Amino acid sequence: xxxxRLSAILVFVALCAGLLTGCGSAPRAYLPRYKxxxxxxxxxxxxxxxxxxxxxxxxxxxxSEGTFTNIYVTPAAYYRFLASGRWPENTVFIEEKRNxxxxxxxxxxxxxxxxxxxxxxxxxxxxxxxxxFFSFGYSQETAKPNARTRCFECHFERGAVETxxxxxxxxLRAAGKKFGxxxxxxxxxxxxxx
Amino acid sequence: xxxxRLSAILVFVALCAGLLTGCGSAPRAYLPRYKxxxxxxxxxxxxxxxxxxxxxxxxxxxxSEGTFTNIYVTPAAYYRFLASGRWPENTVFIEEKRNxxxxxxxxxxxxxxxxxxxxxxxxxxxxxxxxxFFSFGYSQETAKPNARTRCFECHFERGAVETxxxxxxxxLRAAGKKFGxxxxxxxxxxxxxx
Numbered sequence: 001x002x003x004x005r006l007s008a009i010l011v012f013v014a015l016c017a018g019l020l021t022g023c024g025s026a027p028r029a030y031l032p033r034y035k036x037x038x039x040x041x042x043x044x045x046x047x048x049x050x051x052x053x054x055x056x057x058x059x060x061x062x063x064s065e066g067t068f069t070n071i072y073v074t075p076a077a078y079y080r081f082l083a084s085g086r087w088p089e090n091t092v093f094i095e096e097k098r099n100x101x102x103x104x105x106x107x108x109x110x111x112x113x114x115x116x117x118x119x120x121x122x123x124x125x126x127x128x129x130x131x132x133f134f135s136f137g138y139s140q141e142t143a144k145p146n147a148r149t150r151c152f153e154c155h156f157e158r159g160a161v162e163t164x165x166x167x168x169x170x171x172l173r174a175a176g177k178k179f180g181x182x183x184x185x186x187x188x189x190x191x192x193x194x
Numbered sequence: 195x196x197x198x199r200l201s202a203i204l205v206f207v208a209l210c211a212g213l214l215t216g217c218g219s220a221p222r223a224y225l226p227r228y229k230x231x232x233x234x235x236x237x238x239x240x241x242x243x244x245x246x247x248x249x250x251x252x253x254x255x256x257x258s259e260g261t262f263t264n265i266y267v268t269p270a271a272y273y274r275f276l277a278s279g280r281w282p283e284n285t286v287f288i289e290e291k292r293n294x295x296x297x298x299x300x301x302x303x304x305x306x307x308x309x310x311x312x313x314x315x316x317x318x319x320x321x322x323x324x325x326x327f328f329s330f331g332y333s334q335e336t337a338k339p340n341a342r343t344r345c346f347e348c349h350f351e352r353g354a355v356e357t358x359x360x361x362x363x364x365x366l367r368a369a370g371k372k373f374g375x376x377x378x379x380x381x382x383x384x385x386x387x388x
Contacts, residue, residue, distance in 0.1 A: 047365050048272075051245030054262060055304040066301055068248065078242075098364065107251040107260060110362055168304055170292065171241050 030074045032092050032121050039142045040119060040134045046094045050078040052169040056100060056109055068111045070096040071169070081172055085179025087162060093120040114138065120155070120164070131155070131163050160186040224268045226286050226315050233336045234313060234328045240288045244272040246363040250294060250303055262305045264290040265363070275366055279373025281356060287314040308332065314349070314358070325349070325357050354380040 030049065033041040049072040057066030073081075077091035097115040102108055119134040126132070133151035134143040146152075160167040160183050161176045167186050176182035224243065227235040243266040251260030267275075271285035291309040296302055313328040320326070327345035328337040340346075354361040354377050360370045361380050370376035 048244060048269075050242060051264070051266075053305045054248040054264065055302060056250050057301040057303060064301075070245070070248065072245075075242075107258075108249060109251060110249040111247050111364060113364065170305060170307065 029076060030092065031090055032119075032123070035142060038126055038132070039144050040121065040132075042136055042141050042143070043092060043094065043119065046072050046092075046096075046117075049073060049094070050075050052078075052171065055168070059097075065100050065102065065109070067115055068098045068100050068109075070098065070111075072096065078172075082175050085161070085175050085177075085181040087122050087164065089122055089124060091122040093164065094118070095120070118151070119143070120151070129156075158186060223270060224286065225284055226313075226317070229336060232320055232326070233338050234315065234326075236330055236335050236337070237286060237288065237313065240266050240286075240290075240311075243267060243288070244269050246272075246365065249362070253291075259294050259296065259303075261309055262292045262294050262303075264292065264305075266290065272366075276369050279355065279369050279371075279375040281316050281358065283316055283318060285316040287358065288312070289314070312345070313337070314345070323350075352380060 030043065032043070035041055052071040052073055054071070055069045058069045059067065072094040074090070074092045077088055080086070080088045094117055096117045098111040099113050099115055100109045101112045102110070116135070116137045118136065121132050121134070122130060123132065124130045127145065129148075129152070132145040133155070135146060135150070136143045155163040155165075159165050160173075161181045166172050166176045166182060173182070177187075224237065224240075226237070229235055246265040246267055248265070249263045252263045253261065266288040268284070268286045271282055274280070274282045274285075288311055290311045292305040293307050293309055294303045295306045296304070310329070310331050312330065315321075315326050315328070316324060317326065318324045321339065323342075323346070326339040327349070329340060329344070330337045349357040349359075353359050354367075355370045355375045360366050360376060367376070371381075
């Protein structure tokens, strides 16, 4: 009986240790959710995933101020890419657009409100092209996969690793090259072929 | 003996469960490390913490291209701030500077190589001002706390919440205001008083 009680205490301690070491306060796993077939449900709290990079004025906006683009990826996919140079099933990217602000006659720019966000998902069992793109606008709760006329062309032709712009992700370029998944034609000195 | 063996198995299972549920592949907890008193050891893998925002040309750089600034914070501090509007002990911020690149005669800018990074740490037991600032350059393994002539003035006078520029962190402004820790004088329409 004493040993059983000891056992229970040990299990409790081990669970606490598991929760404390490295788990922080929030879950890190994320799987894309769907309703009505392939309609994707808006991902929650993607700002807590792994951040990959930002750009300013990347979309050829006509406004002089432009918008910031922030790129996030699901943590599990990030670690898998570092270890293999490949994206696993259920990889989700978020492209977040935020307004930019600046001071008159100054060169500095900083981020303000969310404008809209898009998702890119890998799921070979759902999509013949393996990847799909979703545009959630500012506040849509769900989004259907985009038609092939939207996002596909650039991503499939110019993404350095399997439809993704790894040439623009400073923390992942080395892994793509190490594992030979990175298309060398797309490695200009300034990643200018994005 | 059998019960002990059972106990060992249960502990193992519990540890695995702890590691699997929500932990992903990487540790999320981070405590600042020091050597020789208050000399801070370079934080590893801070790119996997919580990203808060980016700016371009924020430091008044003289080059026309400027540099990007990316801000990260330790995950535990992020969740605590969302729940309380306050920064706990051992909060660590990283300010990462990356080169910017662009195409000739185009307005787009994207991030390339790391230039340098700085840390800001809260530790009331170590520092009379509660917070300290560290400059790691590009590759220093350790850094001593900066003198009060560097970083302090701006952060202490213009940080919207306790020396930190929450006016520039879109995902945290609301929490600062909700819990009344946000200095209203520093909430200009364009956060221009940063």
